[in-house]
Every structure is written in structure tokens, then in C-alpha cells.
Amino acid sequence: MNIHEYQAKEIFRKYGIPIPPGEVARTPEEAEAIARRFATTVVVKAQVHAGGRGKAGGVKLAKTPEEARSVAAQILKLSIKGLPVQKVLVTPAADIASEAYVGIIVDRASKRAVFMASAAGGIDIEEVAAKTPEKILRHPIDPRYGLQAYEAMQLAFFLYSDIKQVRAAAKILQQLYKAFSENGGSLAEINPLVTTPSGDVVALDAKMVIDDNELDRRPDIAALRDESAEAPSEVEARKANLTFIKLDGNVGCVVNGAGLAMATMDLVKYYGGEPANFLDIGGSSNPEKVVAALRIITSDPNVKTILFNIFGGITRTDDVANGIVTAIRQNPLKVPLVIRLTGTNEEIAVKILKENGMSAMTDMDEAVKKAVALATGGKAA
Amino acid sequence: MSIFIDKDTRLLIQGITGRDGSFHGKQMIEYGTQVVGGITPGKGGQKFEDKVYVPPPFAADAMMEAADAGIPFIVCITEGVPVLDMTRVYLFVKERGSKLLGPNCPGLISPGASKVGIIPGRICTPGPVGLVSRSGTLTYEVVYQMTRAKIGQTTCVGIGGDPINGTNFIDCLDAFEKDPVTKAVVMIGEIGGTDEQEAARFVKQKMKKPVVGFIAGQTAPPGRRMGHAGAIISGSAGTAAEKMQAFEDNGVGVAKRPIDVVDLLKRVLR
Numbered sequence: 068m069n070i071h072e073y074q075a076k077e078i079f080r081k082y083g084i085p086i087p088p089g090e091v092a093r094t095p096e097e098a099e100a101i102a103r104r105f106a107t108t109v110v111v112k113a114q115v116h117a118g119g120r121g122k123a124g125g126v127k128l129a130k131t132p133e134e135a136r137s138v139a140a141q142i143l144k145l146s147i148k149g150l151p152v153q154k155v156l157v158t159p160a161a162d163i164a165s166e167a168y169v170g171i172i173v174d175r176a177s178k179r180a181v182f183m184a185s186a187a188g189g190i191d192i193e194e195v196a197a198k199t200p201e202k203i204l205r206h207p208i209d210p211r212y213g214l215q216a217y218e219a220m221q222l223a224f225f226l227y228s229d230i231k232q233v234r235a236a237a238k239i240l241q242q243l244y245k246a247f248s249e250n251g252g253s254l255a256e257i258n259p260l261v262t263t264p265s266g267d268v269v270a271l272d273a274k275m276v277i278d279d280n281e282l283d284r285r286p287d288i289a290a291l292r293d294e295s296a297e298a299p300s301e302v303e304a305r306k307a308n309l310t311f312i313k314l315d316g317n318v319g320c321v322v323n324g325a326g327l328a329m330a331t332m333d334l335v336k337y338y339g340g341e342p343a344n345f346l347d348i349g350g351s352s353n354p355e356k357v358v359a360a361l362r363i364i365t366s367d368p369n370v371k372t373i374l375f376n377i378f379g380g381i382t383r384t385d386d387v388a389n390g391i392v393t394a395i396r397q398n399p400l401k402v403p404l405v406i407r408l409t410g411t412n413e414e415i416a417v418k419i420l421k422e423n424g425m426s427a428m429t430d431m432d433e434a435v436k437k438a439v440a441l442a443t444g445g446k447a448a
Numbered sequence: 449m450s451i452f453i454d455k456d457t458r459l460l461i462q463g464i465t466g467r468d469g470s471f472h473g474k475q476m477i478e479y480g481t482q483v484v485g486g487i488t489p490g491k492g493g494q495k496f497e498d499k500v501y502v503p504p505p506f507a508a509d510a511m512m513e514a515a516d517a518g519i520p521f522i523v524c525i526t527e528g529v530p531v532l533d534m535t536r537v538y539l540f541v542k543e544r545g546s547k548l549l550g551p552n553c554p555g556l557i558s559p560g561a562s563k564v565g566i567i568p569g570r571i572c573t574p575g576p577v578g579l580v581s582r583s584g585t586l587t588y589e590v591v592y593q594m595t596r597a598k599i600g601q602t603t604c605v606g607i608g609g610d611p612i613n614g615t616n617f618i619d620c621l622d623a624f625e626k627d628p629v630t631k632a633v634v635m636i637g638e639i640g641g642t643d644e645q646e647a648a649r650f651v652k653q654k655m656k657k658p659v660v661g662f663i664a665g666q667t668a669p670p671g672r673r674m675g676h677a678g679a680i681i682s683g684s685a686g687t688a689a690e691k692m693q694a695f696e697d698n699g700v701g702v703a704k705r706p707i708d709v710v711d712l713l714k715r716v717l718r
Contacts, residue, residue: 173531175611175641178538210535253531280530284505325609326583326638329664330706333688336667337705345668350527350584378585378592380554380568381468410568410588431589432707 068277069116070291073156075273078250079257082242085235086270089158098139101157103132108160111138116296117148121190125152128160153295161271166259167226168192169240171208171247173254173278179207180247182214182240184222188259214244227262235268236260250288251281300363307359309348316341317371318442319364319402321357323348323382331376331435338432340439343370350381357390358397365400372403374438376431379410388416392423403441407434449629450558450603451578451620452521452549457562460519461486462510463502468525472566479569481562504528507551508537515546522614523564524550534612541614548614554584554606567591567604575600577713578624580617581636582609582643586664590636590706597710599717602630609638617647625655632658632716634709635700639665640686645694652698658716660701662709663688 076086088105091114092098102109113125120126125147129135135157145152168188174181185203187195195202204225208214219237227233239260247255254276261271282289294302304311310325314332318340322328325347332342344364348356364370377387387408395404406427408416413429420427428434459476463469464486477483502510507526514522522541529537529551541548549556555565559572566584571592579594579601581587587606594601605620607613617635624630633655637644644663651659666688695702701712 173535173611175643178612179535180532210532210539248532251530251532278531280504280528281532284530322585324583324585326581326586326636326664327589329638329666329668330586330589330662332668333664333666334705342667378588380585380588381566382585409592410571432705 068279068282068289068292070275070277071114071116071154071156071293071296072112072273073114073154074291075255075275076270078246078275079243079270079273082246084239084242084246084257084270085268086273087158087161089156092139092155092157093143093153095136095140095143098155098157099132099136102129102135105157105159109135109157110160111135111142112156112158113142113145113147113152114154114156114296115147115150115152117150120147123147149298150296161261161269162264163259163271164262164264166261167236168203168256168258169222169226169236169243169260170256170258171244171252171254174207177207179210180244182206182208182218182222182244184225184240186226192258208244210248213248214241216241226260227268229266231266232262232268239268239270247275250275251278251285252276253278300366303359304346304363307356307363309346309356309360309363311347311360311363312345313367314342314344315369316343317369318438319343319346319367319370319373320376321346321348321360321364321373322376323350323378323387327376327378331374331431334432334435335374335439338436338439340435340442343367348382348387354386354390354393357387358394361391361394361400362398365398365402370402371442372405372438373400374434375404375406375408376434377406377408377410379408379412379416382410383412384408384410384416385412385419388419388427391425392419395423405434405438405441407431449627450561451623451627451630452547452556452603452605453558453562453564455480455558455561456482457564458482458484459564460484462514466503472525475566475569476563479557479563481564502526504530508533511537511548511551512540515541515544515548518544519546521547522549523553523555524548524614525553525555525565526550527552529610531611534610538612538614549605550608550610550613550615552610553608553613554587556603556605557601558603559601565606567606571595572604573598573600574602576602576629576631576717577634578602578620578627578630578632579604579634579636580620580624581606581634582638583636583664586636586706590634590662590709593707593710594634594713597714599710599713602627611641617643618650621647621650621655621659625657630657632660632713634713635659635661637661637663637691639663639668639688639691642686644691648691648694648698648700651700658701659699660703660709660712660716661692661695662703662706663691663695666692
């Protein structure tokens, strides 16, 4: 789960990480009032679950409260990577002497949380990683002991030479690890971690991603979810326990299992079509899930054909067939439907479909070819 | 022959009383697996191989309990185990000398001999090909297509799709290389991470048996960015193209579609 910068900052502040004050505004007028209280130059930052905010015009400096209002008005009209900006964070602008990067992520390769630190922080950190990997220090952390003080000092010495700054940064790193591990993070990041001209070390930005599997046991963190900042179709999918990602094609796909869903999308493309979405109905699928899946897919006007690809294991194909029948009864389809199903209770599923005037295929390639042909009017495949 | 499990494998099921545990427990017994017992977490029992069917918040504890009891091979089917729990479980299990398959995996099956987990038995048939995969239903799809083409399997292993899992591609490739009956290996990967690339290098350096591979997610859009850290840590975007290139560079046959696995196998088994 993504949380906003201002929410991540609230968590980091609780752990004593130095972060400049800031307040959230939903309207240009609120932004102006906040800027007036700070009585200094402010930065107005879009709060949206998308990277590249700065490059998209979502972060702007404002010298006066009036200017804060006008830049907030601009930013609140923006849509960044398809997500409309509904809140801005207003925070006093800092004088920056240097920008560093620090972050923690769970690393597949070392099977541990790994700290990363670089003195070359800022918006081009990925380029730094790609071109000059020696400028980034990686340090795996033993989960039994956490980040020890000496380790934090080693990382901090990689960033700074001034001993006061090293000590300040080491403390920030240890607290960041605590914030990460005690809140079920899969990522925690400060970019940039800056030094000010007076020598202070301050976190100007904060990013945190929470492991979805942690949310059940952390209701306080789960409550930070901002549904208004997510795509409506994805909110509905999550509530129905589906995984859904909208794409730009016209073949709507309903599949059980992420790997098979991706392979189905690949095959749609292979036969000359374009998938309209990724949708995984998961393992134990009840008919209601299928109803929700069809409702989500048919709300996309680009969809010209719907393809079901179900390989029953834990998933019972008769559940899926019942779901299809129920969904169509509630809401007749305006586009053709191609159903491929095989596996658990296949005979029952085929019978259910037949009784309702539908049929099912058993071969994945044939089904995909048919769906693509229907979507493209026979031009492809 | 087979890897990891055979007809002599004795199995204990943790969480056998739940809906999934009892359903699949029955299926495994019907398949011929020697299920010697089932328990709910916290209660003792006679333990051999072990399979975990415990809900996510308790799965870490169940895996550690099994390892602490000296179970040599633990299979965890549970989906949704928090990844920070797994950083601890991984070390705990390893230090006690146990092997772990999963979590979030379909388990494994040695057709005609034994099955541990949820891979449907009827789609498999005994034969000379070993299979290792990161996915669940995509594994079934490929096995089904192999079986339809009369290409049987020694063992099919689902290692699971979680970021931290106990057994990886290389562990399985190594075991298949050493298994005298396995003549060829299928490797099914997905986008994300660098496991497949490392496995491809292992094939080139350490294996004599032919390996063919498929990567799901060739058309997946660049994923939801996990800040900058994801790309920095792996030095790789983990795209399908990157992985297929690694297969190609290291002599792993590249299947563009799942069905192509069958054609590639026919060629190498000839």
C-alpha cells in the first residue's frame, strides 16, 4: 500500500527524524492560509501516488502567500500518471547545501532488508545507480539485530565527513530502520536527505510503502489508505479481493493466478491483439468475485471482447461459470465473451454454461485467437 | 526417480482442520502420499516432511515450529505471509538445517509417486522432464500441455512468487541435474527480480542437461514504481525481455508461448 509523503513524514517524525513542518491543503485558499502562517517562502508539493512529481510540475516554490494560492491552484488541477491531485503539502522552503539519498528495501537476492546510501541524492538517483553504482553503498541488515550503531556510522561516513553530520545522519538511519520495521514497510526512503548551510541534517522528502500482507495486523497503518487517491476501478477490485491493473487495449481478460494472467496477456499480444487489463481473480473464487470482475471490465468503454481463461485447481470452474451466468443476468453484456476453462469441476461448469446458452473452449491458444479476432473484427490472428 | 519427494515420503500437515487443509489433505491421500498426521499449530505430533496450511498471520510461527522440531523439508502453501516475517523465518529454518519450499507456492508433485500441496494430480503424468516454476496456475497450464503432448514429468516444483522464499530456481536446477531420471528441465519465470538471470548463468556453468524456459509478463507495463529503491537494489528492471535475453545468452531454450515449451522439449528429448 502506498501512503502519501505527508503521512510518511508523520510516521518518521514520531521516530524523531528531523523534518521541517508542513500542512496539507485541499484548496488554493487553504494553501494560502498555511503559507501566511509560515511567513516565509514555501514549497507546494502534490500528494499523489505517482513518481516523477517534480518533473510533472507537481512541486513548486512560492515566495508569497498569494503565489502559494496560485501555484496550489495549478497543482490541484493536475493529473499525474492518470491520478488527479487532490491534496498539496505546504512546507517552508529549506536552504540546501547538499543532497543525499537513503533508503531501505526488502531485497530478494540477499533475502534481507537492505540499506542504501548515496551522497549523490536528488531526482537523478536512478541515473546515479545505473551509471556510477560505486556511488551507492548497499548494506544488508540482519533482521534479528536490526541496524546497529556502528553500521549506521559506517553508512553515515559514506555520506558525510563532518563528524557532527555523521552522528546526526547515523541517528536518522537507525530511526528510519525502526520506522520501517515497526510499521511493516516494504520500502522507506528519504530523498533528499539534505544538509543546510548551518550544518543541520534534515529529511526534506519521505516515502514509504507498506507490505499489503501487514495491513490485517496493523489497523492503524491500514487506516492511512487514501482511496480517493487511487483509480476507482482498482479500489473496487481490491474490495472484491481481485488484483486489477487497467491497460489501454481492447481485449478484457479475466484469469485466475498472476502468472497465467500475464501469460494470457502475452498471448493476446502474440496473436495481434492488445490486452485491456490485468485481472487476477485469485485462488478460491466465489461467483461474486466473477460478478465484480465483469462489472469492472465492462465499465471500460475500450473493451471489445472479454476473455476468460480459468485453469481450475483451488479455483472451481463451476463457481466461475455460475458467476458468469449471474453477472450476465444482472447486466447483459454488450460485447462478445470467449470462455476457456479447464480443471476442477470442468464438466459441471460446461453444463451450467450450456444451459444458459454459452459454450466453453479448453485450449488456451484457440481461445485467445478467437478473442483477438472478435476484438479486431478479424483483422488480426 | 524424482527430486525432493518420492513414494517413501511421509507427510505431516499443519493446519489440516481448515477448509483448504482438509480438502487437499484428502486429495494427497487419494494420490498416494503417505500422510502420517495432521495438526493444528501449537500441538505436537509425529513429524516427518511437513506441509503448512496455516493462515498468513501464523504461518511464520508454524514454519519455525516445524524447523525447530527437526522436520527436514517444509512446504508452505500459505499466501500473504508478511515479507519481514520471512526475513526471520529464512534464517531460522536455514540455521536448523531444514529445507523450505514456499511460502505462497502450489507445492510439488512427483507424478505417480507422491504429491505435497495443491497441484492437481490428474494433469501430470510420469516421464523424463523436471519442471520448476514461480507461478501456480501457469505451472498447471504448462504441465497440462506437456501431458497432452505425452511428455511426462519427474517432479514439478512450484517455488512460489514471494520476494523471499526458501527454495529457488538454482536449488531445483541443481537437484534435477543430479537426478538420474530427469533428462530435461523446464523453468517458468515471471517479470521482477533477477532470479531467472542467475538461474540462466547456473545452467551454462553447471548443467549438462538441456533447459527450456518461459517468462510471463512480456506485455506487462512498467510496474508500479517502488520509489527509486527497486531499480537501485537490483540494478535491473527485471523485464521479460531482459530475462529472455539471459536465457538466450546462456543456452536456455526460449519459449515465446507456453505451448512452445512442448516443441522445444520434443527437440531436446529426441
